[in-house]
Amino acid sequence: MSTVDKTNLMPTKGAIRIEDVVKIYDPEGTAVMAVDHCSIDIPAGEICMIVGPSGCGKTTLLNTIAGFHGLTSGHIYLDDEILCGPGKEKAEPGSDRIVVFQNGALFPWKTNLENIAFGPMMEGKLSKGEIYQKARKMMVDAGLEGTEDAYPGEVSSGLRRRVEIVRALMNEPKVLLFDEPYRALDSLTKSVMHEALLEIYYKNKVTIFFITHDLEEAIFLGHRLIIMSSRPCKPKKIVEVDIPHPRDYSVLTSPRFREIMNEAKSVVNEEARKAFEAGEKEG
Amino acid sequence: MNINKLKSNFSMRAAFRGLIAIIIFIAIWEFGARSLDLIGYRVPFIGLIPPPTAVLDSWAGLVVDPSYWQSWYMSFMRVFTGFLVAMVVGIPLGLYMAVNRTFYGIAFPSFEILRPIPPLAWVPASIIFWPTQEMSIAFVTFLGAFYTIVINVLGGAKSINRQYLQAAQSMGASQADIFRRIILPATLPSIVVGSAVGMGITWEVVVAAEMISGGGSGGAGGGLGFFIWSSYVGGSYEQIIVGMISIGIAGYISSELLRKLGGRFTPWLKTR
Amino acid sequence: MSQSNTTMNLTMYRMSSWLKSPKPYLMFIGFGFVLSFWYFSVEVWKLPRFQDMPALTEVFEEWFSKDPYYGLSIYTPEYYKHIGISLRRIGYAFFLATALGVPLGLFLGWSQKLREYIFPLFELLRPIPVLAWVPLAIIIFSGSETPVIFLTFLASFFATTLNTMLGVESIDEEYSRAAYCLGASRWQTFIHVVVPGAMPFIFTGLQISIGVAWFSLVAGEMVSGQYGLGYIINTAYIMVQYSQIVIGMITLGIIGYVTSALVRVAGDYMMQWRVRELALGGD
Numbered sequence: 001m002s003t004v005d006k007t008n009l010m011p012t013k014g015a016i017r018i019e020d021v022v023k024i025y026d027p028e029g030t031a032v033m034a035v036d037h038c039s040i041d042i043p044a045g046e047i048c049m050i051v052g053p054s055g056c057g058k059t060t061l062l063n064t065i066a067g068f069h070g071l072t073s074g075h076i077y078l079d080d081e082i083l084c085g086p087g088k089e090k091a092e093p094g095s096d097r098i099v100v101f102q103n104g105a106l107f108p109w110k111t112n113l114e115n116i117a118f119g120p121m122m123e124g125k126l127s128k129g130e131i132y133q134k135a136r137k138m139m140v141d142a143g144l145e146g147t148e149d150a151y152p153g154e155v156s157s158g159l160r161r162r163v164e165i166v167r168a169l170m171n172e173p174k175v176l177l178f179d180e181p182y183r184a185l186d187s188l189t190k191s192v193m194h195e196a197l198l199e200i201y202y203k204n205k206v207t208i209f210f211i212t213h214d215l216e217e218a219i220f221l222g223h224r225l226i227i228m229s230s231r232p233c234k235p236k237k238i239v240e241v242d243i244p245h246p247r248d249y250s251v252l253t254s255p256r257f258r259e260i261m262n263e264a265k266s267v268v269n270e271e272a273r274k275a276f277e278a279g280e281k282e283g
Numbered sequence: 284m285n286i287n288k289l290k291s292n293f294s295m296r297a298a299f300r301g302l303i304a305i306i307i308f309i310a311i312w313e314f315g316a317r318s319l320d321l322i323g324y325r326v327p328f329i330g331l332i333p334p335p336t337a338v339l340d341s342w343a344g345l346v347v348d349p350s351y352w353q354s355w356y357m358s359f360m361r362v363f364t365g366f367l368v369a370m371v372v373g374i375p376l377g378l379y380m381a382v383n384r385t386f387y388g389i390a391f392p393s394f395e396i397l398r399p400i401p402p403l404a405w406v407p408a409s410i411i412f413w414p415t416q417e418m419s420i421a422f423v424t425f426l427g428a429f430y431t432i433v434i435n436v437l438g439g440a441k442s443i444n445r446q447y448l449q450a451a452q453s454m455g456a457s458q459a460d461i462f463r464r465i466i467l468p469a470t471l472p473s474i475v476v477g478s479a480v481g482m483g484i485t486w487e488v489v490v491a492a493e494m495i496s497g498g499g500s501g502g503a504g505g506g507l508g509f510f511i512w513s514s515y516v517g518g519s520y521e522q523i524i525v526g527m528i529s530i531g532i533a534g535y536i537s538s539e540l541l542r543k544l545g546g547r548f549t550p551w552l553k554t555r
Numbered sequence: 556m557s558q559s560n561t562t563m564n565l566t567m568y569r570m571s572s573w574l575k576s577p578k579p580y581l582m583f584i585g586f587g588f589v590l591s592f593w594y595f596s597v598e599v600w601k602l603p604r605f606q607d608m609p610a611l612t613e614v615f616e617e618w619f620s621k622d623p624y625y626g627l628s629i630y631t632p633e634y635y636k637h638i639g640i641s642l643r644r645i646g647y648a649f650f651l652a653t654a655l656g657v658p659l660g661l662f663l664g665w666s667q668k669l670r671e672y673i674f675p676l677f678e679l680l681r682p683i684p685v686l687a688w689v690p691l692a693i694i695i696f697s698g699s700e701t702p703v704i705f706l707t708f709l710a711s712f713f714a715t716t717l718n719t720m721l722g723v724e725s726i727d728e729e730y731s732r733a734a735y736c737l738g739a740s741r742w743q744t745f746i747h748v749v750v751p752g753a754m755p756f757i758f759t760g761l762q763i764s765i766g767v768a769w770f771s772l773v774a775g776e777m778v779s780g781q782y783g784l785g786y787i788i789n790t791a792y793i794m795v796q797y798s799q800i801v802i803g804m805i806t807l808g809i810i811g812y813v814t815s816a817l818v819r820v821a822g823d824y825m826m827q828w829r830v831r832e833l834a835l836g837g838d
Contacts, residue, residue: 068732095738105733109751109828118747119737153832171737300668301675308676328695388581393589399811401770403777404785404804407792411800412604483684491686491774495789508687515690523690531683538682 010045013079014174014207016065017041021074023060034060035071036232044079044174047201047208049222051215051268053275057233058211059102062177065209066099067091078174095119095171102179104160106152112163113139113148119171135170142166142200158189162196169204178210182217191249194220202246215268219243219260220252227267230275237267309335333521338528341521354526357505358493358533361417362485365424369481373429374474377436382466394433402426402488406495420492427488428481435480439473440466472552475545482541486534507533565834609797617798618805625796627787638810641772641783644700645814648707649768656715656764657757663716664723665749677716685710685767686774693779703775703783710771711764718763722756723749755829758822765818769811784810 023035034057042048050058064071065083067090075085083091098119099105106115116135120126126134139148142162152160161181168176182190194217201208212218218225225239241260243251251257313336314321315329325331333341345351380387402423409419443466451461493508507530514522546552573579596605598612620628627634663670663677685706692702730752734744776785784807791799823830 066732066736093732093735095736098736099732101729101733103727103729105727105729107730107733107748107751108832109754109826110747111828118734118739122734122737122739122743122747151828151831153828154835167737297671300671304672304676305679331695332691385577385581388578389585389588391585392582393585396586396808399766399769399815400804400808401773401811403770403774404788404807406777407788407800408608408804410792411607411797414604487684487686487770490684491689491778494686494689495774495777511687511690515693520694523694527683527687527691530687531680534684535682 010043011174011205011207012044014044015042015077015079016175016207016209017075017077017080018061018065019075019077019085021061021064021076022072023057023064024072033232035064036234037074038234040226040235042207042209044207045205046223047210047221049218049225050209050211050228051213051218051225051264052228052233053230053268053272054213056228056230056271056275058228059179061233062099062179062209062211065091065175066097066177067093095123096173097175097177098168098171098173099177099179100161100164100168100181102181102183104152104157104164104181106160106164106167108151108153111149111151112144112155115152115163116167116170118167123171138166138170139163141203142196156189158185158193161185161193165197165200169200169206172204173206175207175209178208178212180211180213182212182214190214190217195248197221198245198247215261215264216252219257219264220247220249225264227264227271230271230278236271237264239264333524338521338524341519342525342528345522345525351510354505354507354510355529355533357509358489358507358530359537361420361424361489361493361506362482362537364421365489366428366478366482366485368421368425369428369432369485370478372425373432373477374436377433378440378462378466378470380433381437381440381470382462391437394430398430398434402430402484403491403495406492410496416496420489420496423492424485424488427484428478431481431484432474432477435473435477436470439470439477443469471549475541475549479538479541479545482538483534486530486537490530609801614798614801614805618802625791625794625799627799627802634806637782637784637787638806641776641785642810642814644704644707644772644776644783645765645768648704648772649711649765652708652711652715652764652768653761656712656760657719660716660719660757660760661723661745661749661753664720664753665745670720674720681713681717685713685771689775689778692775699779699781702779703772706775707768707772710767714764714767715757715760718760719753719757722753722760725756726752754822754826758818758826761818761822762815765815766811769807769814773807 018038018040021035021038022033025032025034038061040048050061052058060069063069065076067083070090071084073086076083076091078096082088106112107118110118113132113135116139117131120131120134121128136148139145142165144159144162144166147155147159147163152163155163164181165176182193185193198221208221210218210221219241222241223245224241226235227237227239228234229236239260243254243256243260312329312332313334315326316332316334316337318324318326318330376390380390405423405426406419409422410416413419413422447465447469448461451465456464489506490508490511493506494512507526511523511526511530514520514526590611594611596602597608597610617623617625618628619630621630623631627637659673663673688706688709689702692705696702696705726749730748731744734748739747772783773785773788776783777789784803788800788803788807791797791803
């Protein structure tokens with residue numbers, strides 16, 4: 001599917017294949033189907049946007065890839081290697097797939113620099129000096145100079161998100177999993193964050209699995225939109241975003257952007273209404 | 284949310300595991316306490332206390348003894364007297380401190396200065412002051428619950444979301460309305476929490492006050508604390524443990540009652 | 556260096572704004588009320604019941620006398636001996652309760668299995684008021700020193716363990732998920748996430764713990780024991796040396812306050828991240 005982006009070099013590692021995945025929750029004897037026979041193919045290096053109403057089960061899908069919980073049936077592959085499936089109930093959480101969380105999960109008791117150095121420190125392959133040197137360099141590259149010794153609680157929420165992304169990249173993952181990371185930000189900060197994310201992405205190509213319910217965000221960032229149906233979660237429509245990378249904010253006003261927006265909007269609205277009428281509590 | 288999580292985690296397996304630990308605990312206690320007879324060697328510490336079977340035996344004898352139940356009654360009466368007075372005085376005081384800045388400025392520092400003095404340190408002064416022993420025990424009991432209730436009410440009333448007050452004002456509520464319809468209900472959860480903690484402290488205080496006053500002078504005794512102390516003085520060690528368990532049960536029952544009552548007053552806190 | 560400077564400036568700022576507010580003056584009005592009520596009711600109006608109470612002037616004359624009538628004032632070494640012995644008992648009990656209660660609470664909160672085994676037993680013993688253990692403690696431990704320390708320990712131990720466990724349960728699951736994602740092992744997650752994450756609750760627990768420690772120490776010293784502040788209060792009552800009762804009470808209040816302030820300072824020192832976060836949020 002990477003026909004969209006011929007000019008840019010894509011990494012060879014990090015393709016995700018979700019095959020016929022089903023996830024049924026059984027909390028109080030009443031089975032709830034969160035994910036229903038879902039199949040998605042994400043080539044290495046693609047920014048794949050998963051769009052759907054709140055509480056539709058997108059996060060469930062992300063959590064199974066990350067290895068936070070298992071699935072009921074189906075397979076998930078990372079570069080033809082089974083992450084989870086029959087016989088392997090739950091994927092091991094590991095530093096090849098790193099999650100950037102909805103509410104931000106920087107450790108408030110570590111400074112920004114310590115947070116960024118955390119992953120490699122845990123792996124223990126490099127010396128402390130090397131790790132901190134690399135962490136400082138990464139921070140400078142991401143424009144985070146001067147906030148090294150501040151605690152996450154002392155900096156703005158936008159800056160925190162950037163620190164978190166840098167922290168995720170320190171381990172050189174194959175895949176980044178974003179769980180609506182910009183949900184709580186105001187739209188001005190959001191637009192700055194989007195450009196910053198793309199900038200980081202152009203420097204460090206990884207596969208990005210990005211959950212959102214903001215269409216503008218989805219189209220601006222993604223190579224592809226996968227619009228999910230409301231509970232149970234299942235791909236309903238795939239929209240290719242054929243606007244070439246690198247992108248900046250001028251594309252938002254381009255006619256092509258509007259066209260894609262219109263195409264996606266009707267599908268999304270229909271699903272949102274269904275979810276609203278079902279009265280699901282936001283998760 | 285957390286409670287729900289705990290509840291859903293509770294399973295037969297959990298109950299089974301808890302039971303195993305309790306059975307092992309009782310078995311060790313039984314064996315340790317009888318070790319001198321069984322293996323001819325007294326296990327340190329546990330070897331000095333009566334075994335659970337002997338405690339049960341002694342308890343079976345006591346349940347038909349009206350003076351045992353009299354002790355229950357006495358302690359319960361003291362706890363509830365002290366506790367009720369603490370509520371009646373503490374809740375308005377806490378609320379008033381929360382709404383009136385000047386009064387807060389005057390009263391709170393003095394309150395904070397007195398608070399670190401443990402309630403039991405008041406026992407002798409209280410005996411000197413109050414004409415009857417009963418009243419002095421009630422006073423110390425009152426103190427135990429009083430500080431906790433005031434602090435919780437104050438904290439609860441101060442942390443009310445300002446937007447509730449602004450919303451009420453914009454809808455034309457008077458000061459009295461705001462107090463009655465916003466501040467009071469919004470503070471209720473803290474009142475419930477404060478009371479639950481206060482109830483625990485009250486039982487602690489009653490036991491000690493009964494031991495110190497009743498046990499010391501041998502005067503107007505009664506109550507479960509006195510029951511424990513006189514069992515100790517009289518050398519019937521089984522009864523000490525019966526007394527301890529009885530107080531545990533009594534304290535548990537009163538906290539549960541309070542929690543049920545609190546739940547009825549704050550129905551909006553129930554999550555599904 | 557800059558860190559201590561900020562703290563310093565913040566303290567100075569708070570000090571000066573406190574002095575400019577009506578707070579300190581109202582505070583002295585409050586103290587004035589309490590003290591003058593004590594003075595007038597006992598010594599001037601001689602209200603019924605009040606006239607038997609130790610008088611304000613009597614208490615302070617005794618307390619600051621070079622040659623105290625009942626043998627106890629700030630100039631007598633005996634006074635400091637009692638304080639020292641009470642402090643030593645608190646020290647032993649608090650140290651032991653912290654050294655055992657914090658690790659136990661951490662493990663109980665961390666491992667569901669351990670919690671399922673141990674917690675019901677813990678909950679079974681907890682409703683028994685610590686002071687009901689007095690006779691049993693005297694029977695089990697010989698001498699008069701160990702039972703008092705045991706009681707004090709028991710009270711602290713329950714408070715510390717319970718709060719530490721609640722602290723672990725309060726940690727947002729995303730923090731441990733993030734740590735696993737970044738390649739941390741279960742043990743590393745415990746050290747880097749569970750322990751610092753529970754820290755605020757642990758220190759709340761320690762504050763409560765030092766309070767209940769004094770609470771039960773006084774009871775223990777009043778019932779048994781040869782020295783200590785609780786002992787002073789009880790003996791003074793029996794020997795009808797009423798002004799000493801009040802000296803004992805005031806001393807207890809002061810020392811109790813100082814010890815809990817020390818715990819708070821230690822907490823702030825160990826949780827710089829939290830202090831700085833709250834300082835920003837507060838202003």
